[in-house]
Amino acid sequence: xxxxxxxxxxxxxxxxxxxxxxxxxxxxxxxxxxxxxxxxxxxxxxxxxxxxxxxxxxxxxxxxxxxxxxxxxxxxxxxxxxxxxxxxxxxxxxxxxxxxxxxxxxxxxxxxxxxxxxxxxxxxxxxxxxxxxxxxxxxxxxxxxxxxxxxxxxxxxxxxxxxxxxxxxxxxxxxxxxxxxxxxxxxxxxxxxxxxxxxxxxxxxxxxxxxxxxxxxxxxxxxxxxxxxxxxxxxxxxxxxxxxxxxxxxxxxxxxxxxxxxxxxxxxxxxxxxxxxxxxxxxxxxxxxxxxxxxxxxxxxxxxxxxxxxxxxxxxxxxxxxxxxxxxxxxxxxxxxxxxxxxxxxxxxxxxxxxxxxxxxxxxxxxxxxxxxxxxxxxxxxxxxxxxxxxxxxxxxxxxxxxxxxxxxxxxxxxxxxxxxxxxxxxxxxxxxxxxxxxxxxxx
Ligand SMILES: Nc1ncnc2c1ncn2[C@@H]1O[C@H](COP(=O)(O)OP(=O)(O)OP(=O)(O)O)[C@@H](O)[C@H]1O
Ligand SMILES: [Mg+2]
Numbered sequence: 001x002x003x004x005x006x007x008x009x010x011x012x013x014x015x016x017x018x019x020x021x022x023x024x025x026x027x028x029x030x031x032x033x034x035x036x037x038x039x040x041x042x043x044x045x046x047x048x049x050x051x052x053x054x055x056x057x058x059x060x061x062x063x064x065x066x067x068x069x070x071x072x073x074x075x076x077x078x079x080x081x082x083x084x085x086x087x088x089x090x091x092x093x094x095x096x097x098x099x100x101x102x103x104x105x106x107x108x109x110x111x112x113x114x115x116x117x118x119x120x121x122x123x124x125x126x127x128x129x130x131x132x133x134x135x136x137x138x139x140x141x142x143x144x145x146x147x148x149x150x151x152x153x154x155x156x157x158x159x160x161x162x163x164x165x166x167x168x169x170x171x172x173x174x175x176x177x178x179x180x181x182x183x184x185x186x187x188x189x190x191x192x193x194x195x196x197x198x199x200x201x202x203x204x205x206x207x208x209x210x211x212x213x214x215x216x217x218x219x220x221x222x223x224x225x226x227x228x229x230x231x232x233x234x235x236x237x238x239x240x241x242x243x244x245x246x247x248x249x250x251x252x253x254x255x256x257x258x259x260x261x262x263x264x265x266x267x268x269x270x271x272x273x274x275x276x277x278x279x280x281x282x283x284x285x286x287x288x289x290x291x292x293x294x295x296x297x298x299x300x301x302x303x304x305x306x307x308x309x310x311x312x313x314x315x316x317x318x319x320x321x322x323x324x325x326x327x328x329x330x331x332x333x334x335x336x337x338x339x340x341x342x343x344x345x346x347x348x349x350x351x352x353x354x355x356x357x358x359x360x361x362x363x364x365x366x367x368x369x370x371x372x373x374x375x376x377x378x379x380x381x382x383x384x385x386x387x388x389x390x391x392x393x394x395x396x397x398x399x400x401x402x403x404x405x406x407x408x409x410x411x412x413x414x415x416x417x418x419x420x421x422x423x424x425x426x427x428x429x430x431x432x433x434x435x436x437x438x439x440x441x442x443x444x
Contacts, residue, residue, distance in 0.1 A: 173360030193236030218267025371420025
């Protein structure tokens with residue numbers, strides 16, 4: 001049932017309207033003064049506020065102004081005496097939805113109330129849908145055809161409104177960062193801060209003061225205090241990437257934050273309360289690290305309230321064609337040409353490959369192959385799968401190859417490392433760009 005609060009200092013007026021509205025099926029509250037109205041608004045959820053403008057020595061506008069200031073957006077309708085349109089305008093400026101001149105016709109009032117409630121409901125529905133859509137479109141960036149990936153997206157969808165810590169595991173290049181960002185964007189904290197930190201790239205001391213902040217003079221060079229990432233992420237989400245790489249000392253510190261919800265900056269005495277949702281990711285086997293004593297079990301359980309494991313690409317080959325299409329589409333967009341594509345054989349070659357570098361490697365292969373090939377359509381031979389992290393096997397293979405072939409392979413590796421950028425690659429190779437193009441068999 002919808003609750004209506006009527007504020008009028010004339011008892012007969014509020015009682016007549018009140019009775020009428022009760023008969024229409026509303027729950028009605030009556031107040032004779034601004035202070036009484038304020039008490040009721042605190043004590044009870046009110047859907048519509050109907051207030052007179054002149055209330056003894058107070059005014060309806062001051063009531064609205066107070067509510068406005070408190071961020072209370074209760075829907076309101078003001079009643080004004082004949083000839084005091086200015087105050088009605090003022091009331092509308094303060095967020096009143098509508099106004100009626102006195103004496104108020106009860107039928108007219110009911111009509112306006114219903115219209116207002118309908119509009120409110122519609123507005124809320126729009127907000128809800130927009131919210132849902134924003135979440136959906138975030139998930140829409142993630143290519144997920146395989147049942148395993150579909151299942152992951154369903155889980156993300158299901159935990160949208162829950163602030164639980166999530167631990168994402170998976171081999172390198174499987175899309176852990178992409179997933180973390182999607183979880184953030186679909187969460188109830190989507191409008192709040194999202195801060196990401198890679199725990200593997202910073203030395204321990206630096207990571208410590210980055211995460212927890214430090215006080216002025218905490219160490220040499222700390223010439224001013226600084227807020228750590230936990231504080232910067234307050235109210236929002238912190239993504240701790242490569243969590244498996246943090247030192248035992250920082251593991252202990254992190255555990256304390258997660259347990260107690262407060263941090264102690266380096267060199268600081270006072271604890272600071274923080275409210276941060278943590279998403280962590282690692283390509284290491286944390287459970288095995290717990291067993292071997294490298295990772296604290298208690299921290300593991302804190303982070304691992306929900307574990308999402310992204311399987312390697314070779315275990316979900318159904319995703320390869322869709323991913324290829326996705327990346328080819330990006331090449332088409334970047335090169336402003338719409339005739340790019342692959343032959344069936346080329347696609348088969350990609351699906352059959354094992355992808356030790358997972359999606360990132362697939363993306364590189366597509367981008368480099370198109371960069372090196374001048375035609376719009378790639379055949380199987382033009383799909384250049386440059387192995388990652390396999391330098392040793394290259395050396396072994398290359399011992400028996402002709403010089404030109406070794407040179408060609410080297411050129412392709414350099415190009416791959418530079419995302420197909422010929423200018424950058426030529427610089428590294430110590431040749432001009434036109435020489436590079438000639439070696440690649442291109443003219444001009
Ligand atoms: N499902 C997906 N759909 C589309 N693109 C994806 C998907 N998963 C990953 N990618 C792309 O693959 C690349 C690697 O993804 P990401 O950086 O998230 O991997 P990662 O698991 O964090 O890797 P690492 O362990 O090396 O840090 C990115 O360019 C990302 O945009
Ligand atoms: Mg990553």
